[in-house]
Amino acid sequence: MSSPIIAPSVLSADFANLGRDVEMINSSNADWFHVDIMDGVFVPNISFGFPVTKAISKQAKKPLDVHLMIVQPERYIKDFKEAGADILSVHLEASTHLHRTIYAIKEAGMKAGVAINPHTPISLLKDIIKDADLVCMMSVNPGFGGQKFIEQTYTKCAELKEMILAASSSCLIEIDGGVNEVTAPKLLKAGADVLVAGNYVFASSNPLETIASLKSLNK
Ligand code: DX5
Numbered sequence: 001m002s003s004p005i006i007a008p009s010v011l012s013a014d015f016a017n018l019g020r021d022v023e024m025i026n027s028s029n030a031d032w033f034h035v036d037i038m039d040g041v042f043v044p045n046i047s048f049g050f051p052v053t054k055a056i057s058k059q060a061k062k063p064l065d066v067h068l069m070i071v072q073p074e075r076y077i078k079d080f081k082e083a084g085a086d087i088l089s090v091h092l093e094a095s096t097h098l099h100r101t102i103y104a105i106k107e108a109g110m111k112a113g114v115a116i117n118p119h120t121p122i123s124l125l126k127d128i129i130k131d132a133d134l135v136c137m138m139s140v141n142p143g144f145g146g147q148k149f150i151e152q153t154y155t156k157c158a159e160l161k162e163m164i165l166a167a168s169s170s171c172l173i174e175i176d177g178g179v180n181e182v183t184a185p186k187l188l189k190a191g192a193d194v195l196v197a198g199n200y201v202f203a204s205s206n207p208l209e210t211i212a213s214l215k216s217l218n219k
């Protein structure tokens with residue numbers, strides 16, 4: 001038994017009080033900052049880019065887990081390293097030469113993640129699973145916080161866990177979207193290692209307690 005890695009999603013923070021919310025995560029039981037970058041092309045929304053990521057990284061006392069929801073993510077690997085990313089995830093659906101991109105992320109000194117949309121089958125990860133440090137499995141269609149969790153994620157998570165074990169890979173399973181007190185225990189049972197939580201944390205009356213409750217779950 002061990003505790004999951006908890007990564008609150010800054011997308012749901014109050015951007016007019018970003019420093020305050022970064023401090024809240026610093027002082028919480030959370031492990032990482034989850035930072036969502038959206039380009040308005042890969043997903044139907046635009047979030048923020050380098051200046052905001054840099055500002056978060058300057059104040060953050062925990063690793064930055066940066067999730068790129070952008071087309072041709074390979075163009076910006078060095079820029080995100082400079083902006084303070086520790087883990088950089090690119091979407092499989094947005095990457096034509098995924099191995100090349102994964103190696104470039106590692107060469108730049110970051111952990112490399114592969115994110116997959118809810119409709120993307122786990123089987124497509126077979127030839128990358130040994131090279132990826134993390135798979136960010138979307139349990140909602142990427143683009144917005146606070147969406148409804150897709151129930152099929154539990155089975156997909158278990159399937160991915162099986163693939164990772166069979167390949168003797170040390171890849172972590174991260175679940176992104178709709179994580180809360182109902183979905184989190186079932187996800188951990190299915191093999192999840194990292195829980196991203198945006199709305200559940202920031203819309204709660206006591207974000208510190210909400211983070212602590214997720215961290216206290218067993219995996
Ligand atoms: C969605 C983002 C998520 C989002 C999760 O496109 O990738 O990281 O912030 O938000 P919740 O936890 O509110 O579903």
Ligand code: ZN
Pocket residue numbers: 009034035036067176196
């Ligand atoms: Zn995300």
